[in-house]
Amino acid sequence: MCIFCKVAKKEIPARIVLEDDDLVAFHDINPVAPIHVLVIPKQHITGIGDVTDEHALVLGKLLVAARRVAEDAGLLQSGFRVVVNHGQHAGQTVHHVHVHVLGGRPLAWPPG
Incomplete structure (x- = not known):
């Protein structure tokens, strides 16, 4: 079982900020x-x-x-980025689909 499945099942701790029947959102370590x-x-x-x-x-x-x-974090006015990576060359390290929500500082473009 992957680490994100364990987070979803609360088998390992995470700083959860949002959860419903279908998904969970938590701070990246x-x-x-x-x-x-x-x-x-x-x-x-x-x-x-x-x-x-x-x-x-x-x-x-x-x-x-x-x-x-993003709204709960106060990012709607200043802006935020949503990122989905797939595969090794994109930097995916956990093989469970996930969305990164990034903000709180200016973000460069294009990304590295």
């Missing part, structure tokens, strides 16, 4: 910005490259939750 929250589905999906039409609802919920996380 290695933040790259003052606000760095991960939003994950409770259902294990390996990566964004592995999704199908059946995942459309939960993926939509991830983005709505990302917006709520």
